[in-house]
Amino acid sequence: MVHIAILGLGVVGSGTADLITQNKDLIKERFGEEVNIKYILDIKDKPESPYSDKIIHDYNVILEDPEVTVVAEVMGGSHPAFEFSMQALSKGKNVVTSNKEVVSNFGDQLLKAASDNNVSYLFEASVGGGIPVLRPLSTDLSANNIKEIVGILNGTTNYILTKMKKEGESFENALAEAQKNGYAEANPSADIDGIDTCRKISILTAIAYGKLINPQSIHTEGIAGIRREDVEAIERTGACIKLLGKSVMTENKEVYVMTAPFVIGNENPLASVDDVFNAVTVKGDFVGDVTFYGRGAGAYPTASAVCGDIMNIISGATANLNIKPWQASDEMFMSDFSYFACKRYLSFADTDKNAAQVIFGDVEMIQEGSEISFITGSITENELSDKVMRLCSSGARLCAHIRVL
């Protein structure tokens, strides 16, 4: 019998308890062990929950119970999740989590504490919900030099962008609908401003390269500035807009890491990832492109990943052997984003094609009229700023800038 404690009886906590309860026999048959939820830590009593008899309010009860060998931290937020996890690890308990905020901010310290105490700290559920991606990246693909990671990592923003594309809605209306359907929170900032995606690309990058980049150092843009007219103009070119987390290894062994909306061609497997689905494409030097696709959020898919980590611990597969402690945030490892080069979709008012071509050279015009929209050749962020400034100095007004994958 393996005794576990769940920290937080929210959406993921309840899903995790449901899985362990409903699939008890399967787990026992497959791993030869019964899993018992001994405690659930929550600040509320939640008498309506089927698990209310497990609820306690004092974390020390869990810490001091030597029977508890696995703690599932599914409370979210940095604090006290970080402190609770460190305490559990220091007591020799394995910790699994779905908490991308704590992993992206403190993963280096948490992995070191796990290593020091010869236990595991696992967080498959923190990226891509139920989609297996961290363990495949750290095991199956571990003999590859990872060249690039690109992912649709946030279901809320993908739902909004899908609504804008398929139903011609404005950002505001699509957001309101997402909120109505429970896909976006009342305060949607973490999603729509790209913060959630930024945390996840930070974790993916750390898994690939063993170095944790502070999410604050990652160039991060959200989708609030995406206009219906840009969605439509881009759709006419056989492409669509997706909010991506992206990490690219340069020849100097530095990485560009970013979160931003991108124009992607419809032939890219990521283009057909709609609604709240997530997908991650990993490019390795030997394997080529591999894409992982599925439900990136939700109680049950996330519980699947949390419990996959618990099963890995139960099986004795000493899971953290493939995730060595990360080096702490290393600015030198990051390429200067000013030099990141790509094609760009631009839209300007109060100017014309000729003026644009004088400055941007031979561009692919998408539309002319009260606004002109076009795709540039590959230019760096620095070059872009310079060229935009020059065009605007003649009276033009920049209405949209979206990078092209």
Add this chain to the structure above:
Amino acid sequence: MVHIAILGLGVVGSGTADLITQNKDLIKERFGEEVNIKYILDIKDKPESPYSDKIIHDYNVILEDPEVTVVAEVMGGSHPAFEFSMQALSKGKNVVTSNKEVVSNFGDQLLKAASDNNVSYLFEASVGGGIPVLRPLSTDLSANNIKEIVGILNGTTNYILTKMKKEGESFENALAEAQKNGYAEANPSADIDGIDTCRKISILTAIAYGKLINPQSIHTEGIAGIRREDVEAIERTGACIKLLGKSVMTENKEVYVMTAPFVIGNENPLASVDDVFNAVTVKGDFVGDVTFYGRGAGAYPTASAVCGDIMNIISGATANLNIKPWQASDEMFMSDFSYFACKRYLSFADTDKNAAQVIFGDVEMIQEGSEISFITGSITENELSDKVMRLCSSGARLCAHIRVL
């Protein structure tokens, strides 16, 4: 220093040697161990190979060298691959392989031998080439009841079907082109008759349920009977034809396992898997649908998976803990295929819509003319045989039958 031996310097063997050579530093940095290819077993001398100095012809040299702890069996075929693998395992050597034939025929014995000798037998490369799928299924998704596995598992047939769809080619021409481009062998039977797919769905099923079904017991159809006119008729309905390996768990805890061409709607993620790419969708009770997509064959992608397994062994992650020895082929575990029910695409000559509807009821007509084509409601294999026989007894001739996913 970890010393390995490669059995067979063919396409996958050369790719594996290339990976270990080119990514030597990465491997050492990541796993703290250098990997040395001590021997390559091949019947030929291959003086043109950069690895010719490693080639030996006597397998006993490898078996008797205690320094060799990992054997990569990439020779293909059942014999002597099976015997060589058993011998290596019994000598306490770990074995990794890309050989789906040997795993699908003898995986139960090989896993038992690995377990008995406290070593690993790993075969991620045997299904989906470079795509991580077996390990994610046995680790990340291990807390799920697996409801269904559906995959495009053979690149050659997918290339042919893609050519038929996109360029309107006949099966014969598309096959000839695949052979010209090196995607199909001179004797293409293992691919086009579905044998390769059958082996892979047998392995996926064994990973999901712990029971190895003899490939000979699996209902297997290839693509040689697919006609250009069926491809076109189905395309007009917003769908396409893919050769699938499919495994479905029934409510009685039995599985239907099959290999056959299927009609799949274009909204299914598998529909956009074209050319030589592979993809596998796994449906779990908690995770929902998860799809893995990438290059299902080729020297380098397959080498990526072979080496991922080697890295897993080097890391000490006692990898086989998640793949317990399989029970041997158990006919009782398989549902009687006669009762498998699905919608079907049918095409008949020498009859008409009315005659068809008398027997098949309310069908979705796709075309009428010298042939009639339609989609039936969900009927079993038994019911299909009966109804086809009845229609044909009135002079109709069955021209095509393709199941609908």
